[in-house]
Amino acid sequence: MKALISLLLAPTLILPALARTVDSVPIDFSHCGFQQSDNAIPQVTATLFVEAVSGDATPLIQAAIDHVATLPLLDNGFRGAILLDQGTFEIAGQLRIPATGIVLRGSGKTTLKATGPDRRALIRVVGEADASVEDQARAVVEDVAVGSRLLPLDSVDGLQVGDRLRVTRPSTEAWISAIGMDRFLIGWRPGSRDIVWEREITAIDGQVVHVDAPITTALEKAFGGGRVQKVRWPGRISNVGIEQLELLSAVSSARPSDEDHAWTGITMENVQDAWIRQVRFRQFAGSAVMLWESASQVSVVDCLSLDPISEMGGHRRDAFFTMGQGTLFLRCWSENGRRDFTVGHAAAGPIAFVACESSASSGDSGPVSSWASGILYDNVKIDGGHLRLDHRWVANHAAGWAAANSVLWQCAAAEIHCFQPPTAQNAARGVWGRYIGDGDFQAEDEFVSPNSLFQAQLSARGGIDLGPIGNKHFGATNPSYEQAEAFVRQSHSPAETLRARIESASQRDPIPSDRGDLPEFTYHPQEAAAPQGKHLTIDAGRLLIGEQPAKGKRKSVPWWRGNTRPHEAPKMGPAITRFVPGRVGMGFTDDLSEVVHDLVAQDYLAIDHNYGLWYDRRSDDHVRVRRADGGVLAPFYEQPFARSGDGRAWDGLSRYDLEKPNPWYWDRLRQFATLADEAGVLLYHQHYFQHNLLEAGAHWSDCPWRTANNVNDPGFPEPPPYISDKRIFQAHLFYDVTHPERRRLHQQYIRQGLENFADTHNVIHFTGAEYTGPLSFMQFWVDTIRDWESETGKHAWVALSCTKDVQDAILADPLRAPTIDIIDIRYWSYVDNGGLYAPPGGKNLAPRQHQRRNRAGKISNAAIARSVDEYRERYPDKAVLYKGEPR
Secondary structure, X not given: OHHHHHHHHOOOOOOHHHHHHHHHOOOOHHHOOHHHHOOOOOOOOEEEEEOOOOOEOHHHHHHHHHHHHOOOOOOOOOOEEEEEOOEEEEEOOOEEEOOOOEEEEOOOOEEEEEOOOOOOEEEEEEOOOOOEEOOXXXXXXXXXXXXXXXXXXXXXXXOOOOOEEEEEEOOOHHHHHHOOOOOOOOOOOOOOOOEEEEEEEEEEEOOEEEEOOOOOOOEOHHHOOOEEEEEEOOOOEEEEEEEEEEEEEOOOOOOOOOOOOOOEEEEEEOEEEEEEEEEEEEOOOOEEEEEOOOEEEEEEEEEEEEOOOOOOOOOOOOOEEEOOEOOEEEEEEEEOOOOOEEEOOOOEEEEXXXXXXXXXXXOEEEEOOOOEEEEEEEOOEEEEEEEEEOEOOOHHHHOOEOEEOEEEEOOEEEEEEEOOOOOOOEEEEOOEEEEEOXXXXXXOOOOOOOOOHHHHHHHHOOOOOOOOOOOOOOOOOOOOHHHHHHHHHHOOOXXXXXXXXXXXXXXXXXXXXXXXXXXXXXXXXXXXOOOOOOOEEEEOOEEEEOOEEOOOEEEEOOXXXXXXXXXXXXXXXXXXXXXXXXXXXXXXXXXXXXXXXXXXXXXXXXXXXXXXXXXXXXXXXXXXXXXXXXXXXXXXXXXXEEEOOOOOOOOOOOOEEEEEEOHHHHHHHHHHHHHHHHHOOEEEEEEEEHHHOEEEOHHHHOOOOOHHHEOOOOXXXXXXXXXXXXXXXXXXXXXXXXXXXXXXHHHHHHHHHHHHOOOOOOEEEEEEEOOOOOHHHHHHHHHHHHHHHHHHOOOOEEEEXXXXXXXXXXXXXXXXXXXXXXXXXXXXXEXXXXXXXXXXOOOOOOHHHHHHHOOOOOOOHHHHHHXXXXXXXXXXXXXXXXXXXXX
């Protein structure tokens, strides 16, 4: 009511009483951005010039980056800028900036065009992930309030001004319980949502350490307090800039939802004090910018995300995304996005989005994962979508409370969500929209002063002027005649848009682009030495790698499971065709070279690959329902088939086309196979995955072969014949190759797998993981391979992996036996009492269902040896593998 009275009495819409709300915001957000916004982004002198070329310019520009990386650092902390010519540079690979002091700059009309189907980031800024913390952890001995920069410690011995600290607030069981995140289906585990800040010591006063930026979640002794450790990060890079460019992802004009192209414009990891400015992003499927948790003090300024091309689903069209702390997004524009301005898991603020707008948004902005704290949305407008500081419940891997101690300032959206989390608070000041929540709302549908909280806080501590933020607000409710006439004249022209301001940034903040007498960089590629392969051969029934007997362990890939939380994802192990947009590393999109290296180092001979049980992590709940939308969750276990762009599959994305291969899936497997050839590692390529066909009905629900999920009509019944509303028994239909359409699709798919590895040497083809199917399908599979080998003149290594009766029938068949190179024993065995565990094939039971019905006796090394030796003696020209352990 007081606010309403003030509005009626005030001559303008600026409410003096509400100006004091600045003091009620406990966090100083102004430490975000390059060098904490203490200094303007510098104009770094160019060192060399790269002229536009035809064809793939990746090697040329990467060589220029690598050359500048060898130059000495100057006193200003930079090595120099690379100035790219006007025109279009085609980038078939990825540009990687790995060193401190490098700026990549366009000439004003410079386009980097990502070509090819790889779902990569066009530019990856990445230092070394070699951070180390000291063993000694100093305890925070008193409660520390939100916004404080003072840390009272039990000891300051060994600390000095300028030291870098890692401040950790543990996610204890007591805290999780207090905020209700131990509830069923959310179930946060202690240690899974720790908040970790990086801070620098600015002063030491007795036992109290002063740090350079505020704490954004309270450190409370009742919930475990906090600990402080010195940190060293020698490989982290800094003073990196990307500016005055257009980044374009080339797409297929025939597919309006094409996803077989570059997904991300720029990613940053292991970097501090960097910037992206005056960059236009076009047609990326995933994000324009992704800043990961190892990125700090990064400014993204005057950038546009336009024309995204993708399905409308999860991890797509997330225009500007951050998990990094101290990151600033200033004057950024997103069109046709899904989640335009978002914050990820346990982001340790402060983080600020200032003067950012979306047009035609189809989703919501705000923190999307668990407990991001200290987030500011300042003069942010979401056109058609929502702005949310709230509880996301089970969404996004049980995100639960997503935002804490965060502020919406002078913002507008279709809906404004602001909820009050236990032990913390969220606030909305001067917001416009439909209001939802029990958070601290003030001045709804009113403007507040100052116009920008971020700029006011920055100015108060002597920081830089950020340039235009929002519009000046003045009273127009009761204008004079003269003011009314001025407003009438003004109404003939459209209001200035943020996009227009961004597009004119080169006049407001010009970046030098004149070549002058800069030398042209020339690149003379050296011929790479031909790789010395360690290839598979079979000699008298022995597997050889090169000239040595093949020895080592076998590594299985995960079938499902996983999340994108940085400290948990690596535990999932390697998976060749797992995909997380914009994220490289174990548990995400694996670096295949690192996977091969690790396999060799850990004495693995082979990796056993099959496609995932399902694509979408929401299906981990094993529920068979059709999803309400395409909000699929990563990590994605990619399927062998491309999405069609037509219709809607059970997961909410478009239906698959079983006649069109997924290029990313098959390229990844081929890349791995090529690396495996060089390293002497084997790839077991399982063509199928029977787990989709038997047991839990949810396994079939999202399967690409299911009739409802593809455009090909393979003839499987709809709705599926679930048994007792839970199980599925579909194998007999799947393996029925008398069905003409199914037979054709199977033949095409099998040949696709053979052709994909035709020029590699260390791939062994198996029918499918868990295959206990009938003899007829195994005959069909072998015949398809034999026909392909006859037509192409090429050879594929073929393993016979099935139940014993099917195995024996194929090996006794004079027409088909010659196609088999390897006998794989994994679904039967001799046992110690002299008996035989050998369930029959084609009985529509999975291996573990067979085991429940037919208990195998004890299997010792002697029993295993008997199984292997018998087949080695009967088929001396074929190698014999045994999968299993004595028990």
